[in-house]
Every structure is written in structure tokens, then in C-alpha cells.
Amino acid sequence: MINLRDKGASIWENWNRVQRTIFVLISITVVALMPYAGGFGPTSFLNTPISSYQAVLVYPIALFVLMGLGLNIVVGKSGLLDLGYVAFFAIGAYTMAIMGTMTSLNTWEILPFGIFFAMVAGLLLGLPALRLRGDYLAIVTLGFGEIVRIVALNLNITGGPNGVVGVPNPPPILGQKFELNDHAAYFWVILVMILLVIWMVRRFTIRRPGRAWEAIRQDEDVAALMGVNLLVYKLWSFTIGAAVGGAGGVIYASKTMFIAPDMFTFNTSILVLACVVFGGLGNIWGVILGASILGYLPERIRFISNARQLVFGLVLLIIMNVRPDGLLPRKKREKIKQKEAK
Amino acid sequence: MNLQVLSSQFWSLCLQGVALGFIYVLISLGYTMVYGVLRLINFANSEVFMVGTFATVVAQVGILQNQTNSQPLHGFRLLYTLAFSLGFSMLICGVLGVLVELVAYRRLRALGTNRLASLISAIAVSIVLLETTRIVTFSRPQTSPRLLDKWSFGEIAGANFRIDTVAVIVSGIVIFFALDRFVTKSRLGKAIRAVSMSEENSKLMGVNLNRVVSLTFFIGGLTTGAAAFFYTTVYETTQFNVGFNLGLAAFTAAVLGGIGNLRGAFYGGLFLGVLEQFASAILGSQWKSVTVFLVLVLVLLLKPNGIFGEAVQQTRT
16 A cells, blocks of 8 residues: 555655745645535535534534644654543633633633643643553543543532533634634634644654654653653653643633533543544644544534444444554654564 | 541441442453453453443343343242353353454454554444444333342341342452462463463463463453443443443552452452442542542552552553
8 A cells, every 4th residue: 555644755855945835835725715615516525414514624623633633742752642631621621611701801811821721730640640651641641531520520610510601702813703603713713723733743853852752652761761851751742732632622612602521521532542543643644634534524424323423433443453553654764663673 | 528427337338349349350350351461451341341231131131021020039040040141141241352352453463553553443342332232222221120139138337238249249259269260270371371471482382372362352251241240230220331430440440459460450449349439428429430540540659550560560552
């Protein structure tokens, strides 16, 4: 099978700066126009039954891409298995919901708070948990995800099982209004965030933190011997991942205007993790593809409403068995190195 | 906070906790056996348990035909019904465990891919199991016929020794020690332990790796099936989503004791059962899982490989 990732990378590497800039601008424009793709003849098959195509494009697809990219920093880049990623999403969402209903701050002013609280939570969880290895870390993060949900379910300030109602929509930005039925504006906001995360991840990858994460992922002991401060770099990876999740949560709460604890179950963590692994662990483009497919598929096949999760499970199972490294795997040269190491 | 229960119901809570703990022990054996051999979290085990509870109900309803509203059974008929439904549930879960391994793990294991792929594949299998059951049962809870007349042996220090509590504890002990003996003494058990120590070396010693892995999943399924039977007999109801919480608790128990270690699962399960009972009595049942996870984090901080875990066991993702 041809390796799309390598093919794309080699074309990209042979381009000069102008060609790259033009390509990036064209791709961003094409993606930014995606909310209107559902209206035309040839692409109208994109339309999803029940919820509109534009709505699906914002949630789940765009938000899953954002969260997948955030989780990819933790799981894909530094090899820390996090099964409670939804906790940071929930913290962001509840920050928006509580501060939005109780104070007069608007969404853009709350966004830094949401990111900050998610990062603090990441730090508080990471300090004890990141000393653990492998599956122990997995179970502790899983537990943390459940704790956040249960706490939200039982406190008064979070509205208990009823959640928080009447979360305000974001105020206009650059003249673009955010209204309940205007999904395109939300899509563009999330797109900007996704681009920022991609830029950030690419910067990190080629600098010191990225190299440290890579070393930790391949072999913790060797990384420690080479002078990588394990806890510090793991915490960095964890809190940056948490920040992305928190930002996603703020936008989500502000868009849906209503949040409840049962939106933040273990299943969401698993779904985001599935996006990352399904698309291609550690590869940004793979994650984007994986999240788009796994976000879109259940909505597209809603006509078999009762069995759609079943079909989803079957598709996931088959793809994982056929392409265990995901749809777009990491660079090949790394895989060859891994084989040599074995 | 309700600290009064500590003095008034202490022994009763202990007894209930131990009974619940044995159900956890039996499920966590399914996790820990597989983890010992493959170093993988068998995520589908909770759904195997869920299928087991339905298998128990089906077997019991099948034997009783349409007399589900009748009186509790007695004598030989009771024993026969219980034994048959226990066996049926164990067999179904054992076979299902083997199938899960075939579908979710075997190909990925042969390819030697990363562990996350296997994890997602196992999660996919559990989604399939869960959704199939949900569709087949129309999301309705299923009540099992009341077989046991739940009489009590009497009270000791406020603890009510009811027949089902005692039965769970006694059978839990029997099953655990039978399994422990099987793994330490028998030829197949030795093969399982050899594989868990070193896959490569056991292959060189002539162990049929695939057969041992299948056997491990089968045994894990058997104990999980037994747990499903006891759960259904005690609580008399089941639903398609029953697996998640119990599976999570059982997995926590396995980690608490030191995953990959049979005795660890035993003590971890009992400890967790008692802890849950006390936590729900003192703090209220909604804080039960929070307490459990906080204790888990504390234990792992002090003993990073669980209470009975191997001293230097390094697991990697």
C-alpha cells in the first residue's frame, strides 16, 4: 500500500517557500469554505440526516480534531496513555458555564480562565500521576476523568445532574456575529484554534521539548540517562494537552449554551483517543483525518439510527486490524529504525 | 459525613464489603490473567461480564420455562438450576473470551504492533458487544427469576449472614484457590506462568504461545462468568450497561493489588469491596468511586506497582 504520509512529505520538502505559502493559504481557504459545501449539488451527499451538515462540522468534527490534536501531544508525541482527557474538556466547559452565567465576562475573556484552570488541573493530576508508568498512568487518568464528572454531578454550583442552562454565546468578533443557527462562525473560530495548535505542535516538535518527548516515548530510561528531566517534560506535555482540551470545552459550552455531566463520560475520552490512534498516532494529519472520519461517520449513518454505534464499532475494529498504525502512520524512516532496534 | 455507622454497622459493612469484594475478585482475575500474559488491558472483559449476566438470566428462565412468578425453589431443583446457570454463564463467558482474543488481539499480536492499537481494537469489540446487547434487549433492564429464598443463617455482631452473601464468599474462595492451584501446579498453568515471565523463552521451551493465550482468555472468561452469575443471583437484575462500572472497579482492584498477579487481584478486590461499602456508608454512595480513586492514587504513589506488584516491573506504552 502506498504511504500517503511519506508521499506528501516528500512533495512538501521539494517545494520552495513561495510554493509552500501558496499551498497553505489555498488549503486554509478550502477548509474555511467547508461549511458551505453541503449546499451544492455534487457535494450535497455530505449532508447528514437529523442534525445539519454545518452543525456536525462544528461538533463533533472540528472539536474532535482540536481535542485529538491536544491528546496527540500527550499520547502520540510523548507516549503517555491518557484515558481521562475528557476531564480537561469538562473543566473548560464548566468554567465557561459558571463564569458565563455568574459574571458579566464574555466568552473571549473567559477563554484564558478556562485554559488556565484546565492547565492547573493537568498540573495537579500530573504531579503525582506522571511518576507512574504505562498502564498505571492510564488507570489514574481514567479515574480522574470519572472524578471530575462525579464532582460535577454532585455539586450545587455545577447544577448537579441538570447541568448549567443559559450559557451565553460569544460576542461578535471582527463584525462576525455568533448566533444559534450560524455554525460557520464557530467553525472558523475553532479552525483558528486548530491552526494555532498545529503551529505550536510543529514548533515544539523540532525544538527541545519535542526531542525530549520523542526520547521519553521511545525509552524512558535512556531519556533519563541522556539528561532529560522526565517529570518536567511529561508535565509540559500533559498541561499543554490539557490547555487544548480546556479551550475546546469553553467553545463547546458557549456554542451549545447548555452543559450537563453526562456529556463528559468516559466514552468521550475513548472516542477522542480512538480518533488519535485510528488516524495515526503522533501524526498531525493522521489525527485530523481520523477525527474527521470518526466524528462524521456516526452522524452520516444516522439513518440506521439504532445500529449506528454498532456499525461504528465494527468499522473501528476492521480498520484497526487492517491498518494497525492508523490511516496515516508516522514517518517511515522512524519505523525502519524501530524495526532495526528490534 | 456519617461516622456513626462506623460503630453501629461496622461488621455488617465488612461482611457486605467482602461479598462485593469477591465479585470484584472474580472479574479482576479476568483482567489480571490476560495482563500477566500479554501485558495488555483486556478492555472487553467488562462486556464479557455483561453478557454473562444475561446468559445467567437466559439459563434460569430457560430452565423454569414460564414459571418465573412462582415461589423460590427448594431442594434438588434449586441446586440443579443454580449449578446449570452458573455453568452456562461460565461457559458462555469463557468461549466469548476466546473469541475476543481471536477477533481483537490475534492479528495485531502477530503483526507486533504498538499496544495502543490493541487497546482500541479491544474497545471496538466491547462497543460491538455492548451495542448488540442493547439492541437485542431494547435497552430494558432484565430481571432474573427469584430462585433463592433468601433466608439468613443468623446475625453475628450485627452482620446478617444471608444465604446469598455466604454463598458468594464461599464459592469465591473455592474458585480462587482452585485457580491458584491450577496456575501454580498444573502443566498448563506452568505454561501460562512461563509465557508471562518471558514470551520468547517460553516459545523456545516448546510452549504453544497461541494456545496458552487462548487458554488464558478462556480462564479469565470462566471467572468473569462466575462473577456474572453471582452478581445476577444477588442483585436479581441486569442491564446492557452494567459492565462499565463493575469492570472499572474490578480493573482498579487488579491495579491496586498489582496487576498480573493472582494474589494481588484477590487482596485488591476484597480491599476495594470493603472500601466501597464504608465510603458509601460514611460519605454517601455518590462519592464512592471518588474515594476509591483517591485511595488508588495514594497507594500507587507509595507503592508504584500496586500492593503485591513485582518490585521492578516496567510497563511501557
